[in-house]
Amino acid sequence: MPQGLRRALVAAAVLGGALLAAPAAWAAEKPTAEDCLACHADRDLKRETPRPGRPVSLFVDGAALKGSAHGGLDCLACHTTATAPHERLPRVRCADCHAAVPGGLAGGAHGSRRAQARAPAPTCTACHGTHDVRPAAALSIDTCATCHAAQVRQYRESIHGTSRGRGDSEAATCRSCHGAAHGLRAKSDPRAPTYHLNLPRTCATCHADPELAKRHNIAVGAVYQLYMDSIHGRAVTRSGLLVAANCSDCHGAHDIKPRTEPTSRVFRASIPVTCGACHAGVLAEYVQSIHGREAARGNAGAPVCTDCHSAHQIRRTEAAPWQLDVIRECGTCHAESLRTYRDTFHGKVTTLGLARVAKCADCHGSHTIQPASDPRSTIATANLVATCRQCHPAATPKFTEFQPHADPTNRARFPGLYYSWLFMTLLLVGTFSFFGLHTLLWLPRSLAERLGRRRSGAPPEP
Amino acid sequence: MSDPGPYYFRFNLYHRILHGMVIVSFLGLALTGLPLKFAHTGWGAGLSHALGGPFTTGYLHRLFAIVTFIYFGLHLGYVARLVLQRRPGVFWGPDSMVPQPHDLVQFSQHVRYFLGLGPRPRFGRWAYWEKFDYWAVFWGVAIIGGSGLLLWFPTFFARSLPGWIFNVAIIVHSDEALLAVGFIFTIHFFNGHLRPEKFPMDPVIFTGRVSEEDWRHEHPEEYERLRREGRLAGVAADPPPLWMRNFSRVVGFSALAIGMILVWLIIMTALG
Numbered sequence: 266m267p268q269g270l271r272r273a274l275v276a277a278a279v280l281g282g283a284l285l286a287a288p289a290a291w292a293a294e295k296p297t298a299e300d301c302l303a304c305h306a307d308r309d310l311k312r313e314t315p316r317p318g319r320p321v322s323l324f325v326d327g328a329a330l331k332g333s334a335h336g337g338l339d340c341l342a343c344h345t346t347a348t349a350p351h352e353r354l355p356r357v358r359c360a361d362c363h364a365a366v367p368g369g370l371a372g373g374a375h376g377s378r379r380a381q382a383r384a385p386a387p388t389c390t391a392c393h394g395t396h397d398v399r400p401a402a403a404l405s406i407d408t409c410a411t412c413h414a415a416q417v418r419q420y421r422e423s424i425h426g427t428s429r430g431r432g433d434s435e436a437a438t439c440r441s442c443h444g445a446a447h448g449l450r451a452k453s454d455p456r457a458p459t460y461h462l463n464l465p466r467t468c469a470t471c472h473a474d475p476e477l478a479k480r481h482n483i484a485v486g487a488v489y490q491l492y493m494d495s496i497h498g499r500a501v502t503r504s505g506l507l508v509a510a511n512c513s514d515c516h517g518a519h520d521i522k523p524r525t526e527p528t529s530r531v532f533r534a535s536i537p538v539t540c541g542a543c544h545a546g547v548l549a550e551y552v553q554s555i556h557g558r559e560a561a562r563g564n565a566g567a568p569v570c571t572d573c574h575s576a577h578q579i580r581r582t583e584a585a586p587w588q589l590d591v592i593r594e595c596g597t598c599h600a601e602s603l604r605t606y607r608d609t610f611h612g613k614v615t616t617l618g619l620a621r622v623a624k625c626a627d628c629h630g631s632h633t634i635q636p637a638s639d640p641r642s643t644i645a646t647a648n649l650v651a652t653c654r655q656c657h658p659a660a661t662p663k664f665t666e667f668q669p670h671a672d673p674t675n676r677a678r679f680p681g682l683y684y685s686w687l688f689m690t691l692l693l694v695g696t697f698s699f700f701g702l703h704t705l706l707w708l709p710r711s712l713a714e715r716l717g718r719r720r721s722g723a724p725p726e727p
Numbered sequence: 728m729s730d731p732g733p734y735y736f737r738f739n740l741y742h743r744i745l746h747g748m749v750i751v752s753f754l755g756l757a758l759t760g761l762p763l764k765f766a767h768t769g770w771g772a773g774l775s776h777a778l779g780g781p782f783t784t785g786y787l788h789r790l791f792a793i794v795t796f797i798y799f800g801l802h803l804g805y806v807a808r809l810v811l812q813r814r815p816g817v818f819w820g821p822d823s824m825v826p827q828p829h830d831l832v833q834f835s836q837h838v839r840y841f842l843g844l845g846p847r848p849r850f851g852r853w854a855y856w857e858k859f860d861y862w863a864v865f866w867g868v869a870i871i872g873g874s875g876l877l878l879w880f881p882t883f884f885a886r887s888l889p890g891w892i893f894n895v896a897i898i899v900h901s902d903e904a905l906l907a908v909g910f911i912f913t914i915h916f917f918n919g920h921l922r923p924e925k926f927p928m929d930p931v932i933f934t935g936r937v938s939e940e941d942w943r944h945e946h947p948e949e950y951e952r953l954r955r956e957g958r959l960a961g962v963a964a965d966p967p968p969l970w971m972r973n974f975s976r977v978v979g980f981s982a983l984a985i986g987m988i989l990v991w992l993i994i995m996t997a998l999g
Contacts, residue, residue, distance in 0.1 A: 607767065609897065610878065616766040617781040659882035666890030667881075673898055685895045689902035696906060700914040703856075706841035707922060714847075715923040718944075 296349035301340045302327050304350065312353065329397040359389040366447045374451040385412060392446065401445075409439050409446075419519035428481075435477065442467055442518075459518075462501055464511045465492060491577035508543070515539055515576075531576070534560070536569040544570075550632040555639070566598060573631075585620035595625045605670040628652055628669065732939040734964040737931050741805065746932050748798040749864065750982050755791035757908050757989055759784045764901055770992050792875055799868045821851045821952060824862070830855040851948040856918050867907045874900035909993065912986035920983060928983060930975035934967035 304310060306327060311320040330336065341347060343357045360366075370376030378386040392408050393399055410417035420426040420439070428436035442459055443449050450457035458467040471477055473489035485491065492498040492512070500509030513521075515531060522529035530539045537557065541548025551557040551570075559567035573594050574580075580587040592615060596603030602625075606612040611623045626634075628644055635642035643652045653660035671679050673686035738746070758774065762784055765771030778784045809817045816822045832848075834855045839845035853861075874896040877884050881893055920928040924944070931937045943950045953959050967975075 610763075613763050613766040614781045614785075617762065617772055617775045617784075619781040621782070657882050661882070661885050663888065664882055664885035664890050667885075667893045668891060671891075671894045673894075679894070681891060682894050682898065686898050686902075689898060689906075693902060693906050693909075697909060700856075700910070704914060704917050704922075706838070707917075710841055710843075710847075712923040715926070718924070 295341065296347060298327070298330075298340055300349045301325065301344075301347070325396050333394070333396065333398040334400045334403075335396070335398040363389075370447050372450070372456075373446075373448040374454070375446060375449055387412065404446075406439060416519045423517075423519060423521045424523050425521060433481075435471070435481070437471065441471070461507050461511055462505055464513055465489065465498065465501060468512045485577060488577050495577055495579045496581055497579055510543060514543070533565075533569060534563075536571055540570045547632050554630075554632060554634045555636050556634055568598070585618070588620045588624055588626075589615055589618065591626070592624050599625075601672075602670050605672050608671075608673075609669060611669065623656060623669070627655065734936040734938055734966050735942055735959065735962045736935055736964045737937045737942070737962075738935040740935065743932065743935050745798050745802055745805075747978075748794055748801075750978070752791045752794035752798065753907075753911065754982060754985050756788060756795065756904075758985070759788040759791065760904055761908065761989060761993070763788075764905070765993070765996060768992075768996050770996075789879060792872065792879075795868055795872060799872065821949065822853075824853060824858055826855070826858055826862075830858060849948045849951075850946050851952070852946055854946070856914075860915050860918070863907070863910060867903060870903050871900055871907065874903070905993070908986075909990060912990035916983060916986060920979070928976070928979045930967070930972060930979060933975035933978060934971050936964045936967045938966075 302325065305323055305325040308322075308324045310323040312323050313320050335342070342362075343359075344354050345361075347354055375387045391411065392404060406417055406420070417439075421430070425437040425441075429438065440446070444458050450460075452459040452461070454460060455462070457463065469489040472483075473487075475486035477483075478486035478488070493502060497510045500506040501511050517530050520530075522532075524531040524533070526532060527534070529535065537548055537551055537560065541551075552561065556567050556569075560569055573591055574582075582588070592603070592606075603612075606625070607616060614622045615624055630643045633641070633643075635645075637644045637646075639645060640647065642648065649665040650660055650662055653665055657664065668679065668682075671682055673679060673682045676683040759778060762771045762775035762778070763781065766775070775781055775784050778787065806817065818825050819827065829851075833850060836845055836848035837855075840847050877888075877893060877896040878900060884892070919925065919932075931941075937945075939950075950959075953962065
């Protein structure tokens with residue numbers, strides 16, 4: 266075939282082909298899902314990326330797409346510029362359809378990280394999937410776990426997580442505390458529900474409800490109300506102090522556990538350390554005190570912070586109401602000492618509500634408390650004068666021979682006192698018995714005397 | 728109302744003013760002291776708060792203590808004056824407050840009278856129970872006042888006394904005060920005012936005047952002695968004027984009421 270003829274045939278074929286292909290070319294501009302899947306159903310279809318060896322799969326699972334939230338949409342609904350075949354397509358913009366996602370992405374941590382091009386930043390597809398698009402209702406904690414694996418792991422072991430696991434639909438999930446994912450704000454954001462100053466109210470959405478507490482066997486029903494009146498609650502909500510304890514400072518956040526669990530931050534043995542996270546100086550004193558040492562030895566009777574200060578009703582220790590109430594608290598263990606204290610001027614005046622006189626801690630110390638046998642003790646013999654002088658500046662060593670916990674009925678320990686008490690008791694019993702009898706015997710005679718005088722006509726005295 | 732006859736002075740103005748101080752300070756001390764002793768009771772706490780709380784109550788208690796020390800001093804001065812005037816019979820004799828053998832005799836006669844075994848003894852100026860009242864107050868002021876001072880100024884007294892003395896002082900002050908309050912508000916009130924012959928009250932401590940009839944009934948030996956010695960005219964008195972009788976009633980019944988309420992509260996507390 267001469268060269269010229271061949272050229273003409275090829276040209277005609279191309280032209281004819283082009284003419285024939287014209288309807289097909291139109292179809293390629295608006296390809297159907299079948300058209301797309303003709304290529305993209307291939308599991309091995311890949312596109313090279315700038316990073317060698319890390320190709321991107323171009324496989325589309327048609328069945329998953331059909332079953333997804335977008336099952337009713339054409340490929341072109343998202344890939345608006347796609348033709349068949351096509352070169353690399355521009356990135357799909359979810360916002361073209363979902364212009365206003367619930368909660369708004371831009372203000373939230375997830376959206377703003379993306380806007381600031383900070384990695385790692387979640388994309389729409391990271392949570393909702395690409396072709397297997399899942400609506401919000403279909404998302405679960407596993408979605409969050411994709412990025413927040415450690416937090417979710419803690420959560421699953423927490424009281425909230427285990428309750429959910431048992432089918433408790435009221436137990437908190439990620440969104441209960443953090444809010445919905447789109448508008449979710451980092452806890453450093455003052456508008457976040459998990460922001461230090463906002464957290465108590467966030468927890469209160471469930472825990473201010475006494476009925477909820479009853480349903481879930483939570484011991485402290487009015488916990489939010491108590492906390493808000495406490496020194497911590499006031500510091501957080503009124504003074505806006507970031508250093509004052511909110512719920513999570515004591516209970517943890519993702520790892521909240523009931524106080525009965527040994528791994529709980531509020532488990533009895535762990536309370537000093539939990540409080541000590543902020544009150545480091547107090548903790549250092551406490552661990553050396555007799556209470557702290559006994560508690561560390563596992564003595565269940567030894568007080569930890571919350572025994573004296575309570576958990577949610579922590580009050581100012583400078584204020585009289587707390588100072589007076591804590592006396593009773595000491596007495597729950599030291600019953601005999603409280604009883605004898607109440608017999609003294611100190612004990613009676615504090616009973617009447619005046620906190621100026623000596624209370625337990627004024628003599629014994631509080632966090633530094635030691636038994637009298639310990640030379641560090643404020644009531645060790647060598648330190649007594651200084652201790653009494655806090656209130657009685659002129660106190661002498663003789664002054665300290667006063668027994669602030671004397672029991673006058675204990676003859677063995679306080680013989681002098683016992684005999685004074687015995688004498689006074691006998692004096693009272695003797696006097697009242699004698700004159701009581703005297704009066705009883707006199708009464709009928711005196712009555713007869715008066716009646717006799719009336720009969721004789723004399724008037725009684727006014 | 729028939730004429731009760733002439734009136735005579737039993738107490739002079741000095742006696743009456745001092746007894747008035749005793750009433751005011753004793754009621755004051757009881758009202759401000761009992762709330763502390765009974766701090767664990769509702770009425771103790773309520774009374775304390777009604778009087779201004781433990782701090783104010785403490786101040787008032789010390790104020791009434793000062794009144795007590797003043798009348799104690801005034802009485803010692805009165806006795807000293809009688810001694811300096813060489814007045815006979817201060818420490819012995821029918822007008823003396825000192826217990827004497829005839830008091831014991833009259834006590835046993837009184838008991839026989841209670842039991843219907845003899846006539847009513849003829850008491851002199853001071854019957855034995857009146858002497859007991861006097862010495863009870865004398866002893867009470869010394870003991871309660873002394874222990875009160877110890878507790879008021881502990882560091883001062885601890886310069887020379889051991890500290891356990893305050894433990895003793897607490898017991899003595901508190902128990903002796905209970906004795907005093909209980910005694911005055913029951914036994915003294917009965918002997919002096921509430922017993923049927925005198926019911927509802929004897930105003931003689933306020934008016935100072937006693938009718939001849941009452942005098943002869945209560946203290947016949949004294950009346951007869953003075954009549955014999957021709958000294959009745961020396962103690963003759965006008966009948967107590969109306970204002971004085973009214974004053975007696977107001978003060979007397981107030982004191983009786985306060986005392987009986989307090990003693991009722993104490994008894995209720997003791998009975999639990």
